[in-house]
Amino acid sequence: MKKRAAVLFGVTAVMAGTVTAVPSAASTGPAAPRTTLTWTACSTKNYPTLQCSSVAVPLDHARPHGEKITLALSRVPHTAVKSQGPLLVNPGGPGGSGLTLAGFVASALPKDLAAQYDVVGFDPRGVGKSKPALDCGPGHSAPVRPNSVPRSLTEERANLDRVRSFARACAAKHGSLLNHIDTVSTARDLDLVRQALGAPQINYFGYSYGTYLGAVYAKLHPQRVRRMVLDSIVGPDGVWYDANLAQDYAFDARHKAFMAWVARHDSTYKLGSDPLAVEAKWYRMRTAVQQNPAGGKVGPAELEDTFMPGGYFDGYWPYLAEAFASYANGKDVAGKKAEKDAAPLVKAYEKFAAVDSADENGYSVYAAVQCRDAAWPRDWHTWRQDMWQAHAKAPFMTWNNAWYNAPCASWSTKSLTPPNVSNALLPPVLLFQATDDAATPYEGGVSMHRKLRGSSLVVEQGGGNHGISLSGNACLDRYLTDYLTTGAVPRGRVGEADAVCDALPEPKPLPATKAAARRSGGATLHGLLGFRS
Numbered sequence: 001m002k003k004r005a006a007v008l009f010g011v012t013a014v015m016a017g018t019v020t021a022v023p024s025a026a027s028t029g030p031a032a033p034r035t036t037l038t039w040t041a042c043s044t045k046n047y048p049t050l051q052c053s054s055v056a057v058p059l060d061h062a063r064p065h066g067e068k069i070t071l072a073l074s075r076v077p078h079t080a081v082k083s084q085g086p087l088l089v090n091p092g093g094p095g096g097s098g099l100t101l102a103g104f105v106a107s108a109l110p111k112d113l114a115a116q117y118d119v120v121g122f123d124p125r126g127v128g129k130s131k132p133a134l135d136c137g138p139g140h141s142a143p144v145r146p147n148s149v150p151r152s153l154t155e156e157r158a159n160l161d162r163v164r165s166f167a168r169a170c171a172a173k174h175g176s177l178l179n180h181i182d183t184v185s186t187a188r189d190l191d192l193v194r195q196a197l198g199a200p201q202i203n204y205f206g207y208s209y210g211t212y213l214g215a216v217y218a219k220l221h222p223q224r225v226r227r228m229v230l231d232s233i234v235g236p237d238g239v240w241y242d243a244n245l246a247q248d249y250a251f252d253a254r255h256k257a258f259m260a261w262v263a264r265h266d267s268t269y270k271l272g273s274d275p276l277a278v279e280a281k282w283y284r285m286r287t288a289v290q291q292n293p294a295g296g297k298v299g300p301a302e303l304e305d306t307f308m309p310g311g312y313f314d315g316y317w318p319y320l321a322e323a324f325a326s327y328a329n330g331k332d333v334a335g336k337k338a339e340k341d342a343a344p345l346v347k348a349y350e351k352f353a354a355v356d357s358a359d360e361n362g363y364s365v366y367a368a369v370q371c372r373d374a375a376w377p378r379d380w381h382t383w384r385q386d387m388w389q390a391h392a393k394a395p396f397m398t399w400n401n402a403w404y405n406a407p408c409a410s411w412s413t414k415s416l417t418p419p420n421v422s423n424a425l426l427p428p429v430l431l432f433q434a435t436d437d438a439a440t441p442y443e444g445g446v447s448m449h450r451k452l453r454g455s456s457l458v459v460e461q462g463g464g465n466h467g468i469s470l471s472g473n474a475c476l477d478r479y480l481t482d483y484l485t486t487g488a489v490p491r492g493r494v495g496e497a498d499a500v501c502d503a504l505p506e507p508k509p510l511p512a513t514k515a516a517a518r519r520s521g522g523a524t525l526h527g528l529l530g531f532r533s
Contacts, residue, residue, distance in 0.1 A: 036198075037053045037055065037073070037196055037197070038053055039051040039052065039053045039075065039077075040052050040053065042074065044100075044103065046103065046107070047076065047100070047102075047103025047104070047106070047107060049076050049077070049106075050074055050075070050076055050100075050102065050103045051074065051075050051076070051077065052072065052073065052074050052075075052099070053073045053074075053075070054070050054071060054072050054073060054129075054130075055070070055071050055073060055192065055193060055196045056068040056069070056070055056071075057069060057070075057071055057125070057188075057189045057192045057193075059177070059180050060179075060180055061185060061188045069125055069130070069131060069132065070130060070131040071122055071123060071124070071125065071130045071189060071193065072099060072122065072123040072128060072129035072130045072131075073099075073120060073121070073122050073123075073193065074098070074099040074100070074102045074103070074120070074121040074122070075102055075118050075119060075120045075121070076102055076103060076106035076107075076114070076118070076119045077118050078115055078116055078117055078118050079115045080112075080115040080116045082116070083116060083117065083118065084116045084117050084203065084226075084484075085117070085118070085199050085201065085202065085203060085226060086117070086118045086119075086120045086194070086197050086199050086202055086203065087105070087117040087118065087119050087120065087202075087203040087204070087205055087484070088120045088121075088122065088190065088193065088194075088202050088203070088204050088205070089101045089102055089105050089119060089120065089121050089204075089205045089206070089210075090121075090122070090124075090204075090205075090206040090207065090209075090210030090213055090214070091207050091208070091210060091528050091529045092206070092207045092208025092209040092210045092211075092232075092467075092529055093124075093127075093208070093209045093210075093362060093365065093366055093369075094124070094183070094186075094209050094213075094365055094366050094369035094370065095124075095126075095127055095361070095362035095363060095364070095365035095366040095369070096127070096208075096209070096210075096362060096528075096529065097121075097123050097127055097128040097129070097358070097362075098121035098122050098123060098124075099121045099122070099123060099128065099129065100121065100528060101121050101528050102119045102120060102121030103119075103121075104470075104524060104525065104528055105119050105205060105470065106119040108470040108521065108525075109470070109480075109481070109484070110481055113481055113484055113485055116485075117203065117484070118197070120193070120197065122190075122193060124186045124189065124213075124365070125180070125181060125185060125186055125189060126177075126181045126361075126364070126365040126368060127361065127362070127365050128358070128361060132174075132177065133361055134170075134174060134177075134181065134361060134364035134365050134368060135173075135357070135360055135361050135364055136166060136169050136170030136173060136174065136360075136363075136364040136367065136368075137165070137166040137169045137170065137360070137364070138357075138360055140162070140166050140360065140363070141355040141359070141360070141363070142355070143293070143296075143297045143298065143299065143302050143349075144293045144296070144297065144298075144299035144301075144302065145162070145299065145301040145302065146158035146159050146162065146301070147290055147299070147300050147301065148300060148301040148304060148399045148400040148402075148403055149300070149391070149395075149399045150399065156384075159403050159406070160380070160406070162403070163403055163406040163407045163409075163410075164407070164410050166367070166407050167367075167407040167408075167410045167411050167412065168410075168412075170364065170367065170368065170407070170411075170412070171411075171412035174368075178368050178372065178411075178412060178413045179372070179413050181365060181368035181369055181372060182368075182369055182372040182373050182416060183212065183213055183216050183369060183373050183418075184216060184220070184373075184416065184419065186213060186369075187213060187216040187217040187220055188220065190202070190204075190213075190217050191217070191220070191221050191224060194224060200224075201223075201224050201225065201226035202224060202225065202226060203226050203227040203228070203484070204217065204218075204225065204227070204228045204229070205228075205229040205231075206228075206229070206230055206231070207231045207232055207467045207529055208231075208232050208234065208439060208440060208466065208467065208529060209234060210230075211230035211231065211232065211233045211234050211440070211448070212234040212236065212239070212421075214228055214230055215230070215236060215421040215423070215448065215451075215452070216419055216421060218421070218423055218426055218429075218452075219419050219420070219421050219422075219423055220419075222423060222425035222426050223425070225426055225427065225429075226427065227427065227430075227483065227484065227487055228426070228427075228429045228430070229429075229430045229431075229432070229469070229480065229483065229484070230429065230430070230431050230432070230448065231431075231432040231433075231467060231468060231469050232432065232433065232434070232437055232439065232440045232445075232466045232467050232468065233431060233432075233433055233440055233444050233445040233448045234440050234444055234448075235440070235441065235443060235444025235445075235447050235448070236418075236421045236444070236447060236448055236451060237447055238444070239373060239374045239418045240370045240373060240374050240376070240405075240408075241374070241375075241376050241377065241405075241408075243444075244401055244402075244405050245386060245390055246441050246443075246444075247397075247401060247438065247439060247441070248390045248391075248394045248397060248398040248401055249390065249393065249394045249441075250311075250436075250437070250438040250439075250441040251308065251311045251394070251396055251397045251401075251438040251439075252393070252394035252395065252396040252397065252398075253394075253436070253438070254310070254311040254436065254438040254464055255279075255307065255310070255311060255396040255397075256275065256279065257436070257464060258307075258310050258311075258314075258317055258320070258321075259275045259278045259279040259282065260275040260278075261314075261317055261321075261506060262275075262278050262317075262321050262324065262325075263275045263277075263278045265321070265509045268321075268325075268509040268510055269321050269322075269324070269325040269509070270325060270329055271324070271325055271328060271329070281324075281328045282307075282324065282328075283395075284328070285303070285324065285327055285328055286300050286303055286304075287300075288327075288336075288337070289302075289303050289345075291335075291336075292335065292336035292337075294327065294337065294342040294345045294346050294349075295339075295342055295343070295345075295346035295349075297346055297349060297350075297354075298342075298345055298346055298349045301400060301403075302349055302353060303345075303349075304396070304397055304400040305349070305352070305353035305400070306320070306323070306345070306348050306349045306352050306353045307320055307324075307396075308352075308353075308397060308400075309352045309353075309526075311397075311438040311439070311464075311466075312438070312439055312465065312466040312467075312526060312529075313465050313466065313467075313522060313523070313526040314464060314465060314506060314507055315465075315507055315522050315523050315526070316352065316526075317506075317507050318507055318508070318509055318510060318511075319348060319351070319352075320348060320352075321509065322344055322348075322510065323344040323345040323347070323348035324345075326341050326342075326343070326344040326345065327341055327342055327344070327345045329341070330342070367405075367407050367408070367411075370405065370408060371407060371408035371411035371413065371415070372411070372413050372415065372416060373415070373416055373418060374415055374416065374417070374418045375415040375417075376405075376408035376409060376411070376415065377409065378409055378410075380409060383402060383406065383409060387399055387402045421448075421451055421452075422451040422452075423451065423452050423453065424453040424454075426452060426453070426454065426455075427454070427487065428454050428455060428456055428487065428489045429452045429454070429455040429456070430455070430456055430458065430479065430480070430483045430489050431445055431448060431449055431452075431455055431456065431457045431458065432445075432458050432460070432468055432469050432476060432479075432480075433445030433446075433457065433458075433459055433460070433468075434459070434460040434463030434464060434465055434466070434468050434503070435459060435460065435461055435462060435463060435464075436462065436463060436464035437463070437464065437465070437466050437468075438464065438466065439466040440466065442459075445457060445459075446496045449496060455489075456489035456490055456491065456498040456499070457496060457497050457498050457499075458476060458479050458490065458497065458498065458499045458500075458501065459494075459496075459497040459499070459500050459501070460473065460476060460500075460501050460502075460503050461500050461501065461502055461503060462502065462503040463503035463504070464503070465503075465504075465522065465526075466526075466529070467522075467525050467526060467529045470521065470525060471521050471522040471525050471526075472504055472521045472522050473501060473503070473504055475501035475502065476501050479499060479501075504522075
């Protein structure tokens with residue numbers, strides 16, 4: 001469920017010095033062993049009070065005195081006289097770095113509320129600045145990849161060879177380490193982070209995959225949870241093969257919503273006012289780049305990668321529509337689009353889909369976690385049958401997503417059995433879910449609500465973005481602020497929901513820069529969450 005861990009604002013140190021401190025713990029819960037961490041200033045222009053540290057944890061939690069690995073930590077320390085303890089934050093993935101997210105959350109919360117928490121980010125095992133960091137197959141996503149929709153056995157074989165090569169490379173490079181890159185191990189790490197912070201309990205705030213990680217932690221250590229916020233919720237019953245199939249249908253619906261938006265703004269984009277006709281032009285563009293990749297970089301797989309972020313955040317729609325219109329309305333020169341007409345599409349690919357070393361690390365961890373966490377079909381005939389069945393109704397990204405996850409069909413490690421996250425031992429948990437979220441469809445939020453007894457579900461009606469709190473919706477953020485301040489959750493009943501907020505208005509067309517500026521909180525957050533997260 002994760003494409004890129006695209007951090008817009010890296011954790012680049014601009015200050016020096018260390019701070020040795022133990023943050024104040026929340027007042028509830030029994031005393032915990034206290035371990036001193038050494039915090040080093042690693043501020044950025046946007047987050048000037050950010051600090052960094054690290055903690056050693058067992059590679060194998062069944063052997064606590066055995067080999068150790070290192071987790072990278074970040075925090076924005078509390079400044080209020082009385083602290084509510086650590087608020088651990090996670091952006092999803094699996095494979096997403098949480099170091100910068102700590103700075104974002106601390107700056108996005110109301111100042112007097114943020115001052116009450118030590119907002120703590122972390123790079124999960126294998127990710128980013130944690131050591132060792134995974135990097136299975138450099139260049140695995142380099143353009144131009146084989147056509148994602150395998151219309152011939154030759155195309156299918158090319159894709160299969162590619163994903164099997166990645167799985168073999170990961171096994172050859174990381175070996176037995178892959179047995180310990182999984183959600184349960186990461187959740188156990190979190191409790192050692194809690195101990196290192198000297199806190200009897202933690203507060204937790206997770207987006208996307210981070211919601212599943214939080215639910216697993218809560219299952220393992222319910223008495224250690226003080227407050228928990230889960231935003232854009234992974235369906236706990238579909239981990240992970242079925243969850244990805246559900247995504248295929250949801251992303252296709254979201255892509256159609258984008259096509260309808262383009263049609264409503266025909267006066268700007270000149271692609272027609274009929275959504276079906278606009279969508280047909282998009283698929284003609286896909287055929288064209290299959291024959292002649294735009295800029296030598298953007299073939300059909302890369303085109304899908306480029307437009308997929310629009311399924312996560314509609315603030316990207318003006319950029320993507322510009323690229324689409326320029327290409328589709330451009331003139332053919334010697335059987336391909338003129339360079340000037342293809343240039344916006346190439347630029348959009350470079351902005352939203354081109355892969356760098358951080359993305360390669362994120363994908364390596366993504367594959368390692370998902371392939372280890374749960375069983376996947378090992379018989380390729382099962383995949384082929386399921387994907388063609390889904391593709392018939394949801395052609396936008398079914399096969400692209402299949403190849404993204406297909407290393408799991410030949411992964412070197414045995415699969416674990418996912419824990420049942422049902423839980424009746426927690427304080428009230430606050431859940432946020434948009435009705436039209438593509439990455440984590442609405443049904444997953446409802447399922448988690450039912451499994452976490454006493455939880456409260458806040459729904460963004462008509463919303464299609466992924467990651468909705470601290471993203472510009474004042475109604476949602478009021479519930480978040482109340483909860484983190486006092487622990488209070490809404491208890492009204494509107495169907496499955498305890499509270500409902502209207503979605504934000506759709507973005508406006510050009511100029512795209514102004515459209516993005518209007519939704520700048522969402523743009524910053526979604527840059528940190530990445531794609532497929």
